[in-house]
Amino acid sequence: MKESTHSPETAERPGFQAWWSTRTGHWVALAILALACAGLIFGQLSSLGVWKPWEADEIRIAREYAQQDAPASVESGAEADESPENAQADAPAEDHKSSADATPEPNWVTPTLDGKPVARPLLKTWVLAATVGEPAELGDYKIGELELSARLPFAVAVFLLILATFAWIRRYFDTWTALICAVAFTTTPAIFLGVHTLSSEMLFVVLSSASIMAFFELSRSETARARWLWGATLGVMLSLSFLEQRYFGLLSPLAVIIAYCVTELPFEQVARARENPSGVSSLLSRLDIGLAVASLAGAGAVVLWGLNRSAAATGETLFLPHVLQWMALLIPGFILLAGAFIGRKSSAGRALFSAPMLLALAMCALVVGVITQSYGAANPMRMLDGEIAGNIPLFSFLLENHLSGSSPAEKHMYFAMWIREIGFSLIPWVALAPLGIGYLARAARLHDEDDAPLQNIMAASTSLQRLLLVWSFITVAVVALASAFGHFYFPAYLPIILGAGLMLGDAKFFTRARLESLTIVAMGFVAITIIMMLGKDLERFPDRFMEPYLAMQEELGLPEDYAFGSTLKAIKYGWMILLATFYFGLVSWAGLTLRSLRSAPKRFADWRAARKDGAANTPDAAPEAPFYRQAKAKAAYRQESGPLARLAALFELPTTWSAWVLLAALLTAGVFLYKFAPDQSHHLSERGIFEAYTEIAKPGEKLYRYGISGSKGSVYLSDVESISKNDAFVKEFDSDSRYFVIIPRDKLAAVNYDIRGRFKRNLPVLDAKSSKLLLVSNQLEDGEEQQNYIADAIIEDPKTFTPPIPLQFADKGKIRHPTFDNSLEMIGWDIDGKPSDGSFPVFARGDSAKLTFYFRAKRRVPSSQKIFMHVDRSGSRLHGDHDPVNGEFPTNFWLPGDIIKDEYSLSIDSYASPGVYTIWLGFYNGSKRMKVTPAQASDKDNRVRVGQFIVGG
Numbered sequence: 021m022k023e024s025t026h027s028p029e030t031a032e033r034p035g036f037q038a039w040w041s042t043r044t045g046h047w048v049a050l051a052i053l054a055l056a057c058a059g060l061i062f063g064q065l066s067s068l069g070v071w072k073p074w075e076a077d078e079i080r081i082a083r084e085y086a087q088q089d090a091p092a093s094v095e096s097g098a099e100a101d102e103s104p105e106n107a108q109a110d111a112p113a114e115d116h117k118s119s120a121d122a123t124p125e126p127n128w129v130t131p132t133l134d135g136k137p138v139a140r141p142l143l144k145t146w147v148l149a150a151t152v153g154e155p156a157e158l159g160d161y162k163i164g165e166l167e168l169s170a171r172l173p174f175a176v177a178v179f180l181l182i183l184a185t186f187a188w189i190r191r192y193f194d195t196w197t198a199l200i201c202a203v204a205f206t207t208t209p210a211i212f213l214g215v216h217t218l219s220s221e222m223l224f225v226v227l228s229s230a231s232i233m234a235f236f237e238l239s240r241s242e243t244a245r246a247r248w249l250w251g252a253t254l255g256v257m258l259s260l261s262f263l264e265q266r267y268f269g270l271l272s273p274l275a276v277i278i279a280y281c282v283t284e285l286p287f288e289q290v291a292r293a294r295e296n297p298s299g300v301s302s303l304l305s306r307l308d309i310g311l312a313v314a315s316l317a318g319a320g321a322v323v324l325w326g327l328n329r330s331a332a333a334t335g336e337t338l339f340l341p342h343v344l345q346w347m348a349l350l351i352p353g354f355i356l357l358a359g360a361f362i363g364r365k366s367s368a369g370r371a372l373f374s375a376p377m378l379l380a381l382a383m384c385a386l387v388v389g390v391i392t393q394s395y396g397a398a399n400p401m402r403m404l405d406g407e408i409a410g411n412i413p414l415f416s417f418l419l420e421n422h423l424s425g426s427s428p429a430e431k432h433m434y435f436a437m438w439i440r441e442i443g444f445s446l447i448p449w450v451a452l453a454p455l456g457i458g459y460l461a462r463a464a465r466l467h468d469e470d471d472a473p474l475q476n477i478m479a480a481s482t483s484l485q486r487l488l489l490v491w492s493f494i495t496v497a498v499v500a501l502a503s504a505f506g507h508f509y510f511p512a513y514l515p516i517i518l519g520a521g522l523m524l525g526d527a528k529f530f531t532r533a534r535l536e537s538l539t540i541v542a543m544g545f546v547a548i549t550i551i552m553m554l555g556k557d558l559e560r561f562p563d564r565f566m567e568p569y570l571a572m573q574e575e576l577g578l579p580e581d582y583a584f585g586s587t588l589k590a591i592k593y594g595w596m597i598l599l600a601t602f603y604f605g606l607v608s609w610a611g612l613t614l615r616s617l618r619s620a621p622k623r624f625a626d627w628r629a630a631r632k633d634g635a636a637n638t639p640d641a642a643p644e645a646p647f648y649r650q651a652k653a654k655a656a657y658r659q660e661s662g663p664l665a666r667l668a669a670l671f672e673l674p675t676t677w678s679a680w681v682l683l684a685a686l687l688t689a690g691v692f693l694y695k696f697a698p699d700q701s702h703h704l705s706e707r708g709i710f711e712a713y714t715e716i717a718k719p720g721e722k723l724y725r726y727g728i729s730g731s732k733g734s735v736y737l738s739d740v741e742s743i744s745k746n747d748a749f750v751k752e753f754d755s756d757s758r759y760f761v762i763i764p765r766d767k768l769a770a771v772n773y774d775i776r777g778r779f780k781r782n783l784p785v786l787d788a789k790s791s792k793l794l795l796v797s798n799q800l801e802d803g804e805e806q807q808n809y810i811a812d813a814i815i816e817d818p819k820t821f822t823p824p825i826p827l828q829f830a831d832k833g834k835i836r837h838p839t840f841d842n843s844l845e846m847i848g849w850d851i852d853g854k855p856s857d858g859s860f861p862v863f864a865r866g867d868s869a870k871l872t873f874y875f876r877a878k879r880r881v882p883s884s885q886k887i888f889m890h891v892d893r894s895g896s897r898l899h900g901d902h903d904p905v906n907g908e909f910p911t912n913f914w915l916p917g918d919i920i921k922d923e924y925s926l927s928i929d930s931y932a933s934p935g936v937y938t939i940w941l942g943f944y945n946g947s948k949r950m951k952v953t954p955a956q957a958s959d960k961d962n963r964v965r966v967g968q969f970i971v972g973g
Contacts, residue, residue, distance in 0.1 A: 036196075036675045036676065037194065037196045037525075037527065037675050040194065040195040040196035040199065041194050041195045041196070045195055045196075046195050049186075049195050049196075049198070049199040050186075052199065052203070053182070053183075053186060053199065053202050053203060053206070056203055056206045056207070056686060057179050057182060057206055059690065059693075060206055060207065060212040060686075060689050060690070060693060061175050061178055061179050061182070061206065061211075061212055061215055062172075062175055062179075063693065063694070064216055064693055064694065064697065064698075065167060065168050065171045065172060065175055065215075065216065066164035066165070066167050066168035067164065067167070067698070068167065068216050068697060068698065068701045068705070068707075069167065069701050069704075069705025069706065069707025069708060069711075069736075070166065070167060070170070070218070070705055070706075070707060070735050070736070071217065071219070071570070071701070071704040071705050072704070072705060072706055072733065072734060072735075073733060074217070074218075074219035074569075074570050075170075075217065075218040075219050076733060076734060076735050077133060077219075077733070078140070078144070078148060078218040078219055079148060079152055079166075079170060079218070079735050080133060080733070080735070081131045081132070081133050081138060081140055081145055081148075082131075082144075082145050082147075082148030082149040082152060082153060083149070083152065083153055083154075083155055084131075084132055084133065084134075084135075085131050085132070085145050085146075085149045085153075086149040086150075086153030086154070087153070088126065088128075088132065125137075125398050125399055126398075127394065127395065127398040127399075128394065129142060129391055129394050129395045129417075130395065130398075130399075130417075131145045138422065139416070139417070139420040139421050139422045139506060140421070140422070141221065141223065141224070141263075141264045141265060141421065142263050142264070142266075142391075143223060143260060143263040143264040144221075144223055144264065146263075147173050147174075147223075148170060148218070151169045151170055151172070151173060152166060152169055152170045155735070155738065163707070163710075163711050163714060166735065167707075170218055171215060171216060171218065174215055174218075174222045174223060175215045177222070177223060177226045178211060178214075178215050178222055178225075178226060180226075181225075181226045181229060181230065181514075182202050182205055182206055182211075183202075184230065184233065185198075185201060185202050185205055185233075185514065185518070186198045186199070186201070186202035188233055189201045189202070189518065189521070189522075192480050192481045192484050193481060193522070193525060194525070196525060196675070197521065197522060197524075197525030197526075199682075200521045200524050200525050200678055200682060201517070201518050201521030201522065201525070202521075203682050203685065203686070204449055204517050204518075204520060204521045204524075204682070204685065205513070205514060205517045205518070205521075206689075207449070207682075207685040207686055207688070207689040208445070208446055208449055208513060208517055208689075209444075209445055209446070209447055209565075209689070209692055210225075210445035210446060210510075210513045210568065211225075211513065212689060212692075212693055213566075213569055213692070213693065213697065214569060216693070216697065217566075217569040217570075219569060219570055220509065220568075220569045221264070221265070221509040221511065223260075223264050224261070224264050224265050224269060224272075224509065224511050225511045225513065225514070227257055227260045227261040227264055227269070228261055228269070228272050228273045228511045228512075229511070229512075229514045230253075230257045231254060231257040231258050231261055231273035231277075232273050232276050232277060232487070232491060234250050234253045234254040234257055235250075235254055235273075235277045235368075235371070235377075236280075236368075236484065236487055237250045238250035238251055238254060238371050238374075238376060238377065239367060239368040239370075239371035239372075240480055240483075247371075247374065247376045248376050248379070250376065251374070251375075251376025251377055251379045251380045252376070252379060252380070252383070254376075254377070254380040255379055255380035255381070255382070255383030255384055256383065257273075258270060258273065258274075258380060258381075258383070258384040259383055259384045259386075259387040261273060262384060262387055262388055262391070263387065263391070265421060265507070266417065266418045266419070266421070267348075267349065267418040267419055268419070268421070268498065268501075268502040268505075268507055270384065270388075271352055271356075271498055271502075272495060272498045272499070272502075272511060274356055275352070275356060275494050275495075275497075275498050276487075276490060276491045276494045276495060277368075277372070278356050278359040278360050278363065278372070279359060279490045279494045280363075280368055280486070280487050280490045280491075281359070281360070281363030281364070281366055281368040281369040281372050282359050282362050282363035282366075282369075283363075283486060283490055284363065284366040284367060284368045284369070284483065284486065285303055285304065285362065285363050285365070285366040285369070287464075287466075287477050287478060287483075287486070288303060288366050288367060288478060289302065289303050290466060290477065291477055291478045294473065294475070303365040303366065304362065304365070305365070308361050308362060308364060308365065309362075311358075311361040312358040312359075312361040312362045313358075315354045315355070315357040315358035315361060316354065316355070316358045318350075318354040318357075319350070319351045319354035319355055319358075322346070322347055322350045322351050322354065323347065323351070326339050326343045326344070326346070326347050327339075329343050330343050341410050341411045342408045342410065342411055342412045342415070345411060345412055345415035345416070345419060346415070348415075348419055348501070348504070348505065349415065349418065349419070352498075352501070360372055360373075367478075368483075392414060392417075392418070395413075395414055395417050396413075396414040399413035399414060399417070400413070401413070401414075419505040420505045420506050421502075421505065421506050421507045422506040440564070440567075441508075441510060441567070441568045442510055442516075442568075443550075443554055444554065444557075444558075444564050444565065444567060444568055445510070445513065445568045446513070446516065446517070447554055447558075447688075447692075448551065448591070448595050448684075448685065448688055449517055449520055449685065450550055450554060451547040451548070451550045451551045451595065451599065452520040452523070452524070452547055452681075453516050453517070453519070453520055454546060454550070455520065455523060455543050455546065455547060456516065456517075456518075456519030456520030456521070456522070456523045457489070457492060457516065457519050459519055459520075459522065459523035459526070459529070460485045460486075460488050460489040460492075460515075460519040460522070461489060462485075463482045463483075463485035463486045463489065464486060464489070465477075469532070485519075485522065487515075488515040488518050488519055488522075489515075489519075491512055491514075491515040492512055492515045492516055492519070495510070495511060495512035495515075496510075496512070499511070499512075510568075524674070524678040524681060525678065526674075527673075527674040527675050529674075530674040531655075531674065534605075534651045534654075534655065535648055535651050535652075536647065536648075536651075537647035537648075537650060537651050538647060540603055541603060541604060543603055544599055544600060544602070544603025544604055545603075547599045547603065548596050548599050548600060548603075551592060551595050551596055551599065552592070552596065555588065555589075555591070555592035556592075558584065558588055559583065559584065559588055559589070562578065562582055562583055562584055562700075563576040563578050563582075565584075565692075565696060565700070566697075566700055566704070576700075576703075576704060577703060577704070577791065577792060578700065578703050578704075578791060579703065579791040581906075582700075582703070582791075584696060584699075587691060587695060587696075591688055591691060594684065595684065595688070598671075598680060598681065598684055601671050601672065601677075602671065602672055602677045605654045605668075605672055607664065607667050607668035607671055607672060608654040608657045608658055608665075608668040608672055609654065610664070611657055611662070611664040611665060611668060612653060612654065612657055614664070654668075654672075658672055658673060702789040702790050702791075703790055703791040703792060706734055706735075706736045706737060706790075706793060707736055708787065708789055708790055709736075709762055709787055709790055709793045709794070709795050710736040710737065712786060712787035712795050713760050713762075713787075713795055716760070716786055716795075716804070717760060718758075721757075721758050721759055721760065722741075722759050722760070723740055723759075723760045723761075723762065724740065724741050724742070724743040724748060724759065724760070724761045724762070725737060725740045725741070725742050725743070725761065725762045725763075726742070726743050726744070726745060726748045726749075726761050726762070726763050726767075727745075727763055727764050727767050728742070728762060728763070728764060728793070737762065740762065743761065745771070745774075748761050749761075749771055749774060749775060749783075749798075750774075750778065752798065753775070753778075753779065753798045754779060754798070755798070758797060758798060758799045758801075759797065759798060760786070760795060760796070760797045761795075761796050761797070762793055762794070762795055762796075763793070763794050763796055764792065764793060764794075765788075765790065765791060765792055765793060765794050765908075768783070768785070768794055768796075768808070768809075768810055768908070769810060769908065769909050769910055769913040770913055771783055771796075772808065772810050772811070772913070773913040773915060776915050776918075777915060782806070782808050782810070782811035782814070783796055783808055783811075784796060784797045784798070784799060784800035784804075784806060784808065785806065785807040785808040785809075785811075786800075786804060786805075786807060787807065788807040788808075788809060809908060810905070810908065810909045812921075813905045813909055813920055813921050813922070814918050814919070814920060814921075815874070815918070815919035815920075815921060818876070818917065818918060818919040821874075821919055822848075823847055823848025823849065823850065823874045824848065824849075824850040824872075825848050825849050825850055825851075825967065826847065826848045827846055827847065827848045827849060827964070827966065827967075829954055829956045829957040830954075830956060831953075831954035831955075831956060832954075836954055837876075838952055838953070838954070838957035838958070838964045839878065839952070839953050840885075840942070840943050840950035840951065840952060840962075841881075841943075841950040841951050842878065842879075842953065843877070843878055843879050843880070843881050843950070844875050844876070844877060844878065844881065844885075844911065844914075844943065844950070845875065845876040845877075845878055846873065846874070846875055846941070846964060846966075847874050847875070847876050847919065848873075848874045849871065849872060849873045849874065849966055849967060850871070850872040850874075851869060851870070851871055851872075851967065851969060852869065852870040853869070860936065860968050860969050860970045861969040861970065862969070862970045862971075862972050863928050863969060863970070863971055863972065864928070864971075864972050865928055865929065865930050865931070865932050865934075865971060865972070866928060866930045867928045868925045868926060868927050868928065869925070869926045869928060869969060870923070870924075870925050870926075871900075871923070871924045871925075871926055871939075872921060872922070872923050872924075873887075873921075873922045873924070873941065873966075874919055874920070874921055874922075875904075875914075875919070875920045875922065876917075876918070876919050876920075877911075877914035877915060877916050877917065877918050877919075877920065878916060879916050880912070880914075880916060881911045881912050881914060882912060883911075883912055883945050884910035884911055884912050884945065885904075885910075885911040885912075885943040885944065885945050885950060886901065886902070886903055886904075886943065886944055886945065887900075887901065887902055887903070887904055887922070887924075887941060887942070887943060888901045888941070888942050888943070888944050888949075888963075889901060889902070889924075889926075889939065889940070889941050890939075890940045890941075890963065891926065891937045891938070891939050891940070892937060892938055892940060893933065893935045893936060893937045893938070893971075894935075895933060896932060896933040896935075896937075898926060898927075898928065898929060898932060898937065900924060900926045902924055904920070904922045905920065905921075905922055905923075911943070928971055932971050933971070934970075934971050934972055934973035935970070935971060936968055936969075936970050937968060937969055937970070937971060938965060938967075938968050939965075939966040939967050939968065939969075940959065940963040940964065940965060940966065941963065941964050941966050942961075942962050942963045942964060949961075949962040950962065952964055
């Protein structure tokens with residue numbers, strides 16, 4: 021890469037970045053960060069409902085722990101809820117039992133759910149038990165109180181980590197870079213949504229991150245007092261990490277720390293060699309190598325022992341369960357020990373073997389000893405014929421961690437699944453994250469772009485970047501191992517985001533990269549491609565937005581038509597424009613192109629005059645590459661004073677562009693947290709339905725539930741009395757006293773059928789936002805909106821109703837509507853876009869035709885029928901099969917005498933042949949179609965000829 025000594029951008033407005041390091045700039049940065057945290061970390065804690073079963077189970081576990089009486093708690097499982105959701109919640113705890121009698125006895129270090137031990141974080145359980153351990157009575161419950169008290173401790177922990185990150189980066193870089201990094205971390209969905217979701221492991225993110233940061237400071241401290249302070253801090257963080265994730269809570273930070281010590285060794289060796297080319301001995305001694313080899317040999321011996329011990333294993337099992345547990349515990353330990361011996365003479369490695377580090381490890385060992393002794397004393401090994409039977413309970417406790425629910429990750433953990441989880445957790449920063457990783461990799465260079473030796477390879481800032489790089493990759497390896505034992509959460513978001521933040525804060529890096537336009541353009545294409553791919557995935561699969569925080573659940577229960585719509589498109593394309601403007605220099609390119617077009621006549625005249633005079637062009641002594649010349653021209657243009665040039669400087673200079681990125685990230689995070697998350701919360705939480713009741717009901721108006729099992733699995737409906745269908749909708753339905761009932765959404769059709777049959781009116785529905793539950797009542801008062809969507813499909817006055825396009829056929833001298841099995845009568849239809857002259861409607865390929873069909877129920881249909889619709893022309897067909905009324909009003913609940921309106925949007929395929937299409941419609945169940953009469957209405961395939969429209973060319 022060429023070095024530009026005259027580029028107008030080499031100094032790139034240093035005043036902007038320097039101002040932030042002033043006293044005023046520092047306080048402004050803290051104010052911006054505080055406001056961002058107020059909105060994103062604390063903003064929705066009390067507003068989003070508790071999601072079931074994921075968050076609900078966390079609270080239930082904590083409440084059960086708070087009320088736990090050691091042996092008696094087992095008996096509480098006698099009345100365990102048998103609902104499907106709770107059966108799923110219990111499943112992970114059962115997956116790793118070897119026999120029915122292998123269930124460990126719960127004690128003070130064992131969280132339980134319905135009396136059964138569950139592998140959940142102990143520290144989180146303690147925190148939740150202290151904040152939400154006592155459930156409120158139904159009448160005393162205040163909306164938002166539970167959610168706030170449950171989530172607030174985790175929000176405070178994340179807020180402290182954000183402040184620590186700001187101070188950490190500011191110490192080794194500058195205030196502007198620290199602000200970028202801290203705000204980027206705050207606006208990452210993994211962080212602000214993780215705080216708002218109890219099922220995520222945010223405490224592990226905080227504690228593991230704080231442990232690694234504390235060790236870095238320990239290795240860099242110059243005074244004994246500072247070293248002991250950081251050693252004690254590290255000990256506390258490691259101890260809490262163990263309480264949170266047990267074995268892998270220790271393994272994750274320790275693996276990163278030791279790997280960092282190893283990677284620093286060659287750089288320190290090179291730095292010493294440059295200072296004193298002769299007389300510098302290797303930092304890696306024979307003793308170190310011997311100890312490392314011995315440790316690796318120990319790991320190999322464990323593998324050989326495991327194979328030998330498991331020789332009698334049957335089936336596809338390679339290792340016996342308890343042997344695999346021994347291997348999972350011992351092999352990583354031997355590998356870490358080998359790494360510690362290899363890296364012990366680096367600067368960081370010496371801290372690893374220092375007295376403050378030994379203090380940290382001793383503090384952690386004390387906590388580990390107390391916890392394991394207490395658990396092991398109550399849960400001895402299970403023996404069968406003198407042999408260990410199945411898993412060792414103590415090792416299961418140390419290794420396992422399971423989230424509630426059913427996840428594909430429990431059975432298989434593919435690399436693509438990890439990428440998907442991390443990707444959706446980082447939107448929109450995932451566009452810059454790979455570039456940030458690449459930027460951090462520059463800290464591993466020994467020479468710069470001009471092949472000159474780098475003299476600062478051991479500088480604190482450079483060493484910190486190498487730590488972040490190691491942190492990112494080692495954590496992936498540890499979590500991949502942990503996934504075999506039910507750990508599905510990625511804790512290393514901080515180093516990935518800090519890589520992107522440090523890159524954005526390095527204006528000199530971008531200034532120089534622009535001199536190689538292909539490099540900067542390639543970076544832009546990578547970022548834009550990632551935004552396009554993940555944005556499209558979210559449009560098609562909106563449930564993936566919450567998937568990372570719910571253990572990558574296979575089914576969230578969102579409606580089939582759920583979508584983020586135009587809001588997500590605006591975000592996606594907005595980010596694409598922002599990235600393209602900077603990486604491709606679109607504004608300066610437009611300015612230079614416009615200038616070139618304006619000056620074209622003069623340049624042409626000058627060329628003709630020079631040719632007429634016979635003047636020869638003098639070639640440059642050293643012609644510049646086109647990309648290099650173009651980059652210089654854009655840089656010079658951004659320093660001009662014209663309106664377009666000032667706009668180019670505003671959006672294309674690295675410092676100001678990074679400010680735009682932060683603003684875009686804040687806006688995007690705000691939409692995610694205040695728009696998308698509440699929209700999904702309506703379907704994933706019972707709070708909305710419960711909140712609607714508390715707002716509508718007057719004192720004394722009771723709430724019941726019908727058709728909803730498993731109230732014990734709910735934090736909102738646990739005290740709601742169950743009522744039978746007869747009591748709920750027959751005995752007292754026409755009484756003067758008002759009451760409310762929560763029913764499953766899929767039972768509305770059946771209940772409404774009974775209500776209309778008995779009382780000649782539709783069931784009042786007061787809240788229908790949830791895709792799972794409805795709030796109904798026996799009365800609808802003035803000013804209340806009827807949200808019974810089935811009522812919307814029933815024509816109120818069937819005797820006077822005339823369809824827009826009646827459908828009739830001649831039959832034995834009479835005009836009749838077509839009927840299906842003499843049960844359903846199709847009286848007419850309608851289509852949008854009808855011309856006033858009565859000709860066929862015309863649609864373009866890619867359009868949607870909105871169709872409405874009107875059916876009269878002549879008698880009860882014994883089974884639910886589906887509509888098949890064939891829209892045909894010669895050699896082409898459009899398919900429109902669908903369930904009537906979006907599947908929410910099955911035909912077997914159509915009341916005789918009612919007219920039902922079925923609305924359907926028919927997509928015109930982009931490859932549809934132009935011409936006249938005929939709509940054919942019928943009903944079917946399985947392979948059997950309902951018979952159409954009269955014969956003139958059918959094509960002998962029990963299809964009714966409805967009408968026609970035109971698809972244009």
